[in-house]
Amino acid sequence: MSLFVLHVSLTFGLLLAAAAAGVVGLRRQGASDVVYGLSALAAAGGAGFAVVHGFLGESPAALALPGGLPGVGIRLRIDSLSLVFLVVVNAVAALVSLYAVGYGRHEHPGRVLALYPLFLIGMNVVLIADDAFTFLIGWEFMSLASWGMVAARHEDPEARRAAHLYLLMACGGAFALLFAFGVLAGHAGDYAFAAIRARTLTGWMPELALVLILIGTGSKAGLVPLHVWLPLAHPAAPSHVSALMSGVMTKVAIYGTIRLVFDLMPTPQWYWALPFLFAGISTALIGLLQALVERDLKRLLAFSTIENIGIIYVALGLAVAFTATHLAAPAAVALTAALFHVANHAVMKSLMFCGAGAVLHAAHSKDLEKLGGLFNRMPATGALMLIGAAAISALPPLNGFASEWMVFQAILASPALPVEGLRFLVPAVGAVLALVAALAAACFVRAYGIAFLGRPRSPEAAAAHEVDRVSLAAMALMAGLCIAGGVLAPLVVEALRPATLQLVNAGLPAQAGPVPLTLTPFDGTRSTYNGFMIAVFLLVSSFLASWGVHRIATRATRRAPAWDCGFPDASPATQYTASSLGQPIRRVFGPIALRVRQQIAMPPPGSTAPAEFRLSMTDPVWSLFYVPLARLVELLSWQFNILQFLTIRRYLTLMFAALVLLLVVVVLWR
């Protein structure tokens, strides 16, 4: 029995058992332990098998099962690209499941239990599918199971609205993907990936397929303008599910983009990079600006996911541009940066969502204006979230910086592009990306500072307590991965080489120079970064500084009331709030990007009426794109309403006319 058969049967067997346990134990105490424990085991096994596959170099391994479409069957295949995503998805899913073992004890699980393992099954199927049918089945499993979990708290109208919007967008995305596969497979209709790869597309078919792919996978990843469901749906689910949706499911969507564009489609043209770059950079900017003014902690994290998806798509766009112009080395750098950021973001966003879950459980709120002072009350969660916040703000020596650094290196390689249009576009993209990198730090200073520092802004926050040890252990492992990903970045990059070799026929130079652990995208004279050394320097110098000061000078310390320029106020309402901290940024960037409108109504002097301050913010994409679309749909449905009340004679005439019209179209098409 081959390793792959063992892998598939064990992972899916365990997950199915977990789902069965979820159905059986829906109302029983302790069922969540079993379900999440089995899921953690299955996911860890999945990641472990993938690592073994990688080490043995056994990939690609293929498997054909009976069933599925006639003539195609269920084809499964594992190659270097699948391996990368299998490791990322399953490793993070295992840690999140471990967290859920602890977290699930506090939450009323309800219907989440049975759907959670099915969600994991769906994602794993997508990653190993080798024909369009299996791919779409897995994709829909993933969508539906996560929809069920978003709708789990259906008593809440917000959650219902989020679930509705999510279902609509998921349907639209799957529809686009279905068409994309149709275009790729053509008249012959062989939906095996091998057959699709072998086809040559003519005319404007590749471009049509590209647009459909970007709509299909981008809507799941949260690419602007298809992102509107994400900040509603991700936070509406229980926190461990939010972690999986934001950290992992968006990565499966990116896998879809990479698989279809880099593997199944023919060699790209340079202008294919344009939609990637435009959509990616606007996604990054819009996501981040909304995160900067958001006051719901979980929704803020969802917006930050949108931002990071944008960065990944920019890197993918650069990889497309370099591949199209036959610049192999920069293409490898850009693609490695994208894959590296995929792994990093999966880990750090899951950590942040798990931490947000801990906050929600401990302080009974995810509204930043009701939090505060949590570091003193839950120090372990506070310290772990601090690592996550620093990592996601792209600060050295953590992992977020290492991958963003590589994206910048890819941008710096772009003057070599022979196409002028791209050469002019890329520096603008680089400038916005630099702005986004800096704003991300501001965003997480605000989010972390308001929630964990300062004084508690509500009695619940003041009475908060540390969460259980299992959750903490899971978060600690994720934080450890954030550190390891930054300090040992070259090892990760080495592990990504087979995937880039497979997709763009080039890999990064060997990272094993005379000085170990130096990240070297091109060569040693062009740019290097050694996260390990930087971490050592930081540790040594902060230790030296604190030791020296305590040793030479004094260590006397006194606790006293806050100074606050001599006028401390006991009320925690005198602190800066999340809204006031973001106000300057809202004022500078808001009027255009977020359509911020504020109105101040001051009563005349002598009047005792209260002054009023109103603030309104809307996503411009929503008002410019979705509202007109919804109006159009409504208008059309009114117009077509008459079709529901025709006589049988007219219906038959209508059918006849439709048949003739379609036949004419077919004749003209040929």
Next chain:
Amino acid sequence: MTGDPALIGLSLHELVWQGCQMLLMLVIAPALVGLIRKVKARLLSRRGPPVFQPYRELWRLMHKEAVVAETASPLFRMAPYGQFAATWVAAALVPSFATGLMFSWSADLIAIVALLGTARFILALAGMDVGTAFGGIGTSREILFASLAEPALLMITFTVALLAGTTLLSAIADHLLLQPVGLRISLALCLVALMVVALTETGRVPVDNPATHLELTMVHEAMVLEYSGRHLAMIEWAAALKLTAYLSLIACLFVPFGMATSTEDPVAMAIGLVTYFAKLVGLGVAVAVIEVSVAKMRVFRVTDFVGGAFALASMAALLLFVSRGF
């Protein structure tokens, strides 16, 4: 070229020079602050404190008892050392008197910018820790300014990296030193932008006033209002280090003359040291002159000021993407 890790052996000699660079930055930083204060005072017809006054202040602060607010978290007590370490490492990686020092490959200019960002991240969080209005106002303004200054600095990095074909700061300095690129539009734009960024990031006059304690105008001072004793000493020292790092960066990119390119030659090293001191004094005087000749801006004017720097630096990078001739 000595930026290549392949050429670096772990020799004691090299280690000593790298250590010198680290200590040099640490030691001269307060003097630079003292010099600027002295020049400013002389320009205003005051006598001013001695140049070495900042050392005495640091010494005094270190020996005072540290007062920690009751509502402070553990982060409050760790932050001064954390931000000091990050600033120190960043400053030590900026070539001062010599290029190609032992660890110059461990972080390129992008990483140095990000290290300064790490220091700012820690300090901005510390400002919010006690939970007072002043800490919040300082943090709020600091992150606003930084969110425009940091991308400006990154675009400057892009520009010089494109000119020199490397992002390693030491190799960039080597390139500018050994194969002079002449007068460039892109470099001129970068110089203006870098001056603006330096003034903003180090909290100098048009943006912030290091001497003021008038509440509504403070940025950096508001953020660290709750600090005292040895913690404050570390923060002040780190601020001085940051100033030194920025001025060294300007010196190394725009006036690289005199820097030693090999650690083997003691004469070159001596020349490098002397010219480095001269450059620092010159730039320090320039900062003082700017400080006495312009008025402090309103907070929301600063975004135009720094945003302008970002636009200039982006333009410089764009010009180089269009043609290497600019």
